[in-house]
Each structure stands twice: as structure tokens, then as C-alpha cells.
Amino acid sequence: MDKARQKYLQKWLRNQQKPIRNLLNINILLACISSVILVIQTYLLATLLHEVIINNTPRTQLISYFIGLLFSFALRALILWLREKIGFKSGKKLRNIIRQKIFDKINQVGPATISNKPAGSWATLMLEQVENLHNFYARFIPQQALSAIVPIVILIAIFPLNWMAGLILLFTAPLVPIFMILVGFAAADSSQRNMDTLAKLSSQFLDRLRGLETLRLFDRTLEQTQHIEEKTEEFRETTMDVLKMAFLSSAVLEFFTSISIALMAVYFGFNYLGELNFGSYSTPVTLFVGFFCLILAPEFYQPLRDLGTYYHDRAAGIGAADTIVEFLEGDYLTTQSNFTQTIESESAVEIIVEDLIILSPQGEKLTRPLNFSLPAKSHTALVGQSGAGKTSIINVLLGFLPYQGKLTINGIELRCINLEQWRKCIAWVGQNPLLLQGTIKENLLLGNIGVDDTEIDQALQAAQAKEFTKKLGLNALIKEGGIGLSVGQAQRLAIARALLRKGQLLLLDEPTASLDAQSENQVLQVLSKLSSLQTTLMITHRIEDLKRCDNILVMQQGQIIQQGKFDELKDKGFFADLLAQRKQDIH
Structure with a gap:
């Protein structure tokens, strides 16, 4: 699939999200609130560690911090549950809308067009390929917004405490999306090949199943069994190609994220050893600042890592959209018109x-x-x-x-x-x-x-x-x-x-x-x-x-x-x- 086609399909997928835009906005808003609560939660945890380890503050004086920490955990869990429900609802609504568009198109072109393809192809289009759009809308679209919003919230929290820690996060963050873009093109092609192979396998299997009695009469069952076995093996290979791309990209994303977090840990380590003396606005680097920045560092990369995981949902969505758009925008001649003249229900027909x-x-x-x-x-x-x-x-x-x-x-x-x-x-x-x-x-x-x-x-x-x-x-x-x-x-x-x-x-x-x-x-x-x-x-x-x-x-x-x-x-x-x-x- 060429880049121009991928861009067109992306644009089409985004145009379809209008009916669920409000749900997506609510999902993103809840995630933003969750990121603010995360910063507050990290502040409470870093403060607790600093007071207990450095200041030896009695635990009885820190009960409010413990309560606040537990409350923040519970609130973030609740928000995560709500986001999952909203994401599922938005994906479900979009799938129903797209399936209805396909049904309307089928009704428009009629059985003369539908009979040109095996029944299994239409079953794959209506079920598997529309289903593959779910995660694109339920997960990838919200996560794409969060991958920009959450890091900004964390940077706003870190820069006033230590500008060097903020710069480390700022300059290492682009490595993740750059690699995702490089992997994405190959992943989309793999998903498209997988969808095409599945459509062929489904149509052939259903046709053979319907004609099973005829195959038995003409003693062709063994030949057709071997044919289905070959197509099944082809589908297995394309599926493994998709999984290979997913696992490979996940491993590389984890590698870059680990290097970035390790770099920050080394910076704070040398600071505490007195070997480095910059980045803290000429103030001592306290245990609170170190804990606060190191705890937030993995969370800074987490939205980008999740986006990398969901990037394969994008590839699957584009692969599925290719077949759906090809049918919906296909140039079929029909007798359909906007005229509304009717035949009298009681009159004879000539x-x-x-x-x-x-x-x-x-x-x-x-x-x-x-x-x-x-x-x-x-x-x-x-x-x-x-x-x-x-x-x-x-x-x-x-x-x-x-x-x-x-x-x-x-x-x-x-x-x-x-x-x-x-x-x-x-x-x-x-x-x-x-x-x-x-x-x-x-x-x-x-x-x-x-x-x-x-x-x-x-x-x-x-x-x-x-x-x-x-x-x-x-x-x-x-x-x-x-x-x-x-x-x-x-x-x-x-x-x-x-x-x-x-x-x-x-x-x-x-x-x-x-x-x-x-x-x-x-x-x-x-x-x-x-x-x-x-x-x-x-x-x-x-x-x-x-x-x-x-x-x-x-x-x-x-x-x-x-x-x-x-x-x-x-x-x-x-x-x-x-x-x-x-x-x-x-x-």
C-alpha cells in the first residue's frame, strides 16, 4: 500500500469519528485529569519518602499524606474504568454506524453486484474487518492525544524543580514516535496482507462447506482439503508477520525508554555523589526532587509506549479500512434515484x-x-x-x-x-x-x-x-x-x-x-x-x-x-x- 493511499485512509478514518467526537473528548478529558492526579500522587509519595527517610518525621504526622495517596490511587483506578467503558462504547457505536453504511451500500447495489464475490468475503468484510476498526477508535485515537498532553503536564511539574531532568525527558521523547512511524508503514502492509488472506480463506472455506455434498459425489474432497490447508498455512504466515512486527517494535520501544530513564537515574546519582552540580537552579538536589523526577520518568514515557502498542491497532484499522472504503466508494452503476414518484397500491401494473x-x-x-x-x-x-x-x-x-x-x-x-x-x-x-x-x-x-x-x-x-x-x-x-x-x-x-x-x-x-x-x-x-x-x-x-x-x-x-x-x-x-x-x- 503506497503512502498516498495510507494518508487517504487515515483521513477517511478520522472523518468517521464525528458521531463519537463527544465520547472521545470525554475520554481525553478524563485522561488529563488522571495525569494531574498522577502528579499529585507522585508529590505525596515523594514527600512521604523524604519526610520519613531524611527528616525522620513521625508517621502519625503523615496520616493525611497516606490518606491522600490512597484516595489518589482509588480515583485513578475509577477514571481508568470509566475510560475503558467510554472507549468500548465509542468503538461499538462506530462499528454499528460503519456496518449500517455497508448494509445501505449493499441494499443500493443489489444482489447482482453482491453475487460477484463469494459469501465468505462479505462475511469477512462485515465481521472481522469492521471489528478491526474498534481499537482504532476506542484506544489509538484517545491515546494519540494523551501522548502529547500527559508528557506536557509532567514537564510542567518537573521543570520548576530541575531543568536538567526536564531536558533529558524533552530530548529523548522524540525517539519513540520516530521509531513508531518507521515501523508503522511496514505494519500497515502486513495487516493488509493478513486481511486479504483471511478474506480469501473465509470465502473459499464457506463455498466448499456449502458444496460439500457435491465434492463428495465427485470425489474431490481430498484435493479441496489440501487447498484449504495451503490457504490456512498462508494465513498463519501472514499472521506471524503481523505478530513479529508487533513484538519487534515493542522491544525497541522498551529499549529506548529504559535508556532514557537510566540516563536520568545516572544524572541524579552523580548529583548525590557531588560529581555534578547543575540543573537545580543553584539549590541542593533533595531526596524529594530525585524521587519525584524518577517516579514520573516512566510515567512520562508510558503514554508514548502505549501509543506504540496501539500503533498496531492503527495499522490494523488502515488495513481493514482499505477494503471497506474500496466497497463503499466503489463506482457501481445503479437504478437508485432521488425521485419519489410512486405506483398506486391498488392499480394493476403495466x-x-x-x-x-x-x-x-x-x-x-x-x-x-x-x-x-x-x-x-x-x-x-x-x-x-x-x-x-x-x-x-x-x-x-x-x-x-x-x-x-x-x-x-x-x-x-x-x-x-x-x-x-x-x-x-x-x-x-x-x-x-x-x-x-x-x-x-x-x-x-x-x-x-x-x-x-x-x-x-x-x-x-x-x-x-x-x-x-x-x-x-x-x-x-x-x-x-x-x-x-x-x-x-x-x-x-x-x-x-x-x-x-x-x-x-x-x-x-x-x-x-x-x-x-x-x-x-x-x-x-x-x-x-x-x-x-x-x-x-x-x-x-x-x-x-x-x-x-x-x-x-x-x-x-x-x-x-x-x-x-x-x-x-x-x-x-x-x-x-x-x-x-x-x-x-x-x-
Whole structure:
């Protein structure tokens, strides 16, 4: 990572702290108070030692000093506890804000963009990489301010007593931050490599886990196990590189700090031996002054040493921010707009497409100019080989892909419609229905949370799902991904959920692919009835589905090459070839 990129990421990270600025200021203020209490505490301790050792003062006369010392210890401990709580709260708040930004961006670009990367990459981005920002805000930012404030407070306390001790601290202090800066560049690169390796490992592992059954069928488990082992070893090496930088820098920081403290100890030692006679404003160097300066010397360097420790949190934060910023500021083309025109919730939907070219989020053309219409309350089928562009049409209707040309909904250009409101008008059923962990009823209510039990019962009846839901009960628990139900049962629940949504546009992607012949016919009858109430666009290859449609759109290589009814197309061109291939596959 070059220096310009690091500077930009640092600036971005600092700009994100605006929502927690008050918390950070409180944290810094408490630390400043703690540093003042530290000086008072050191004064009490040095005074006690001087009075007991030099003046032989009776201990009974020093009770107030003992009480003050204990009180200062307790107060500093309380402040430290408060600072830890505030730091955690600020880090937590910032993580939630950044995660929300990522969610908003994901919602904006849509599934067409998200599917370009493995699911594990997004999991790493949302979890590990955002988590790596926590210590940057909770520890590094406050510590950076303290590394300047606390030494100044200590110097103000020491210089009036002994200017030589103050100069020793003043001139040796820059050694620590200079070394931290030198180490920081290498640490940031190591953290970035570590994050990249973790993202690759997470995505590959999750993908292999999901396809475990397929790997077993094709006897490829050993090969993939070795591949994961290699990536795991690569991640171990990058992690050790990060730890190596951390331990090495900590050792060097401790070395410079120890040399500086030793230098001050030698100075006071020679002073007490009478070999040196400067630095004390022509007054004797008392035991109080020596103890006071030597006790504060380690505390003078402690904020800088802590900053050195937290400097790796900065490196980790910059490494994580690189991936986060790359996504958040990525130039993705979308259909999003600031227009607020809406579709009437009670009106039927008519869609007209003229010279429509669908684009990828990166601006590449996915189709040739398309021209077709979906009349209100019509049932249209979309057919074609894999990769013909069928899914692209679905995605552009959902507002997930940008486009050129004209696409109107009831006469209103899609770009000018409030997409959030438009998507509420759409019900969708795919080949692999998404069911979340929860009860059957909870999954059905995802379609429309405002429906009552009677409407749920009617939808289940219409989707031919009443038989098994009556046995299981609506409160039966199903696991993530529909585990606990057969594929056909899950599909019928998805269809029932779509019925409950009561949308004006119904999008179907092979809705009967997982059903037996009897259930398929029954569901198709339901879908045919729905077409009289709402506009339907269905992707399908089944002849039985196609016969029931009002219109068929035939796609090949990103263009619509045939349109018409089943009887008009069954013996013509590419559609006839598709039917012949379908019959051959069945037999």
C-alpha cells in the first residue's frame, strides 16, 4: 500500500469519528485529569519518602499524606474504568454506524453486484474487518492525544524543580514516535496482507462447506482439503508477520525508554555523589526532587509506549479500512434515484420496454436492445438457455441493475420511481426459496406482517401447503435454509408467502421445479388465478407452464428473438428447438 493511499485512509478514518467526537473528548478529558492526579500522587509519595527517610518525621504526622495517596490511587483506578467503558462504547457505536453504511451500500447495489464475490468475503468484510476498526477508535485515537498532553503536564511539574531532568525527558521523547512511524508503514502492509488472506480463506472455506455434498459425489474432497490447508498455512504466515512486527517494535520501544530513564537515574546519582552540580537552579538536589523526577520518568514515557502498542491497532484499522472504503466508494452503476414518484397500491401494473439495454454495475452491456410489454394482469413466460439474459431482466425490473433506454411502469419511468415503494409492489418466488430460522408462521409473515390467520390459511390452501402445515403446526420450528422441510414443502411455503404479499407484479423463477406432477398442476392453477389479479412474469422451461401463459418471450444471447403464444411458436425457430430439447431431457 503506497503512502498516498495510507494518508487517504487515515483521513477517511478520522472523518468517521464525528458521531463519537463527544465520547472521545470525554475520554481525553478524563485522561488529563488522571495525569494531574498522577502528579499529585507522585508529590505525596515523594514527600512521604523524604519526610520519613531524611527528616525522620513521625508517621502519625503523615496520616493525611497516606490518606491522600490512597484516595489518589482509588480515583485513578475509577477514571481508568470509566475510560475503558467510554472507549468500548465509542468503538461499538462506530462499528454499528460503519456496518449500517455497508448494509445501505449493499441494499443500493443489489444482489447482482453482491453475487460477484463469494459469501465468505462479505462475511469477512462485515465481521472481522469492521471489528478491526474498534481499537482504532476506542484506544489509538484517545491515546494519540494523551501522548502529547500527559508528557506536557509532567514537564510542567518537573521543570520548576530541575531543568536538567526536564531536558533529558524533552530530548529523548522524540525517539519513540520516530521509531513508531518507521515501523508503522511496514505494519500497515502486513495487516493488509493478513486481511486479504483471511478474506480469501473465509470465502473459499464457506463455498466448499456449502458444496460439500457435491465434492463428495465427485470425489474431490481430498484435493479441496489440501487447498484449504495451503490457504490456512498462508494465513498463519501472514499472521506471524503481523505478530513479529508487533513484538519487534515493542522491544525497541522498551529499549529506548529504559535508556532514557537510566540516563536520568545516572544524572541524579552523580548529583548525590557531588560529581555534578547543575540543573537545580543553584539549590541542593533533595531526596524529594530525585524521587519525584524518577517516579514520573516512566510515567512520562508510558503514554508514548502505549501509543506504540496501539500503533498496531492503527495499522490494523488502515488495513481493514482499505477494503471497506474500496466497497463503499466503489463506482457501481445503479437504478437508485432521488425521485419519489410512486405506483398506486391498488392499480394493476403495466410494463412497457423500448430499446432497453441492461448494464452491469460496472457499466458493461448485458443485453442487446430489448422491446416487449407486460400488459396489466397478463401472464408472460420468459424462456431461453442459461446465460441468455433472463435473470438480468428480473434484476432490472427489481431495480437492481442500471439500464439504457425506456422502461416504464404504468407510464412512469423506473428511474423516476421510489424503488423502496416499488419493491413493495412485487412478490417473487425463486427456484431455491429462502427460509430463515424460525417458525413456519414467522416465515410466512415475511411476505406481509399485517395479515391475519384466516388469510394465512387461505394462502396455504391455495399453495397446496395446508396438508403438511396442518400436521406440523404453524409454530413448528424450521432451521436456516429450510432444514426440516422437503424442497417441495419449502417451495410451497414460498408460494404461500408470495400470495400473502398481494403484490401487483409477481416474478416467478421456475416456481414448480421442486414439485411433483400433482402438486405442480394444482399450484399452476393457483398461479393462473393470480394472473387475473396481478401481472405475472415467469421464467420456466416446463411445457405445462408455457401452455397456460398469455405470451411467451424467447431469449437468446441477450436479445428477444421470438414473441407470441405457445400455439404460435411451438413449431417455429429457436422455441421449437427448445421444446425438442426439453422433451429429449425428460425422456
